[in-house]
Amino acid sequence: MRCRLSLIFSLSLLGGSLFAQEIVMKDGTMHKATEMRREGQFIFYKTLAPNTSVTEGVVAVAQIQSIVFPELEGFAEARVAAARGHALKVLRITEGLVPLVRVHADLPGNQWPDVMRLHVPALVAGGNSEAVSALQKQWVSTADTDLDNAAKVLFLNKSDPEKAGLAWAALAKPGASSLGAAISWLGIGQQALESKKWGLAIRSFLSVELFVPAQRLLHPSALLGAIRGMLGAGDEVQARRLLVELKSEYPDTPEYESAAGLLP
Numbered sequence: 001m002r003c004r005l006s007l008i009f010s011l012s013l014l015g016g017s018l019f020a021q022e023i024v025m026k027d028g029t030m031h032k033a034t035e036m037r038r039e040g041q042f043i044f045y046k047t048l049a050p051n052t053s054v055t056e057g058v059v060a061v062a063q064i065q066s067i068v069f070p071e072l073e074g075f076a077e078a079r080v081a082a083a084r085g086h087a088l089k090v091l092r093i094t095e096g097l098v099p100l101v102r103v104h105a106d107l108p109g110n111q112w113p114d115v116m117r118l119h120v121p122a123l124v125a126g127g128n129s130e131a132v133s134a135l136q137k138q139w140v141s142t143a144d145t146d147l148d149n150a151a152k153v154l155f156l157n158k159s160d161p162e163k164a165g166l167a168w169a170a171l172a173k174p175g176a177s178s179l180g181a182a183i184s185w186l187g188i189g190q191q192a193l194e195s196k197k198w199g200l201a202i203r204s205f206l207s208v209e210l211f212v213p214a215q216r217l218l219h220p221s222a223l224l225g226a227i228r229g230m231l232g233a234g235d236e237v238q239a240r241r242l243l244v245e246l247k248s249e250y251p252d253t254p255e256y257e258s259a260a261g262l263l264p
Helices: 002-010 075-083 087-103 112-126 129-138 145-159 161-171 179-194 198-211 216-232 236-249 254-262
Strands: 022-025 030-032 035-039 042-048 054-060 064-068
Touching: 030 042, 075 087, 075 112, 075 216, 087 112, 087 129, 087 216, 112 129, 112 145, 112 179, 112 216, 129 145, 145 161, 145 179, 161 179, 179 198, 179 216, 198 216, 216 236, 216 254, 236 254
Parallel strands: none
Antiparallel strands: 022 030, 022 064, 035 042, 042 054
């Protein structure tokens, strides 16, 4: 068995490799893992014995109660960037994490939902169609209904605008506070701008900040959209007030630069 385990650990990372802290089994036993690797429905792990020797073991995925994973590299930085509205910086970090956490998305305690809570809104704010398609190909449920619905809307925005519009109407209800609602208001607002329906555009964009305050990655886009709507309606005074807010909250974003260019 030891030879077999050593061989598996020396193979290429086809099954995904990561560092773990604790593997808790359904029978109550716990393994303090310094490293673990997945091969199908089995987890191969290494532990460090008190005498500093390395012990190798294997457990079936079906017998695992939970896994306590360590903080992902760069994830704390991504959270800070998200709070500052820096979608492109978040994307640069999370795009590297997606393939790693996707491999382990069905393990209890997995970090797939955590990464998607940043990656999905970052794609909405700063992604391109290729990046959206790449995520769609890898998508599996996060077990978070709001997040799963938001991803569906994101994918529909690209693949089926007509169905996306129906989803916007269903999700963007007064007082709704979900990520899906925020994405929908952005879509409705952009469509209203293109149709020169300034009042609808302004209401839709401002609803993102008003009803979904936690989704700060989407606020710069929403404020920029509202400024454009106000300028279209001829209300430069209100537009300048929003520009002050955008500069105060999200000064280092492309959205602020764009808005400042509209109001020199």
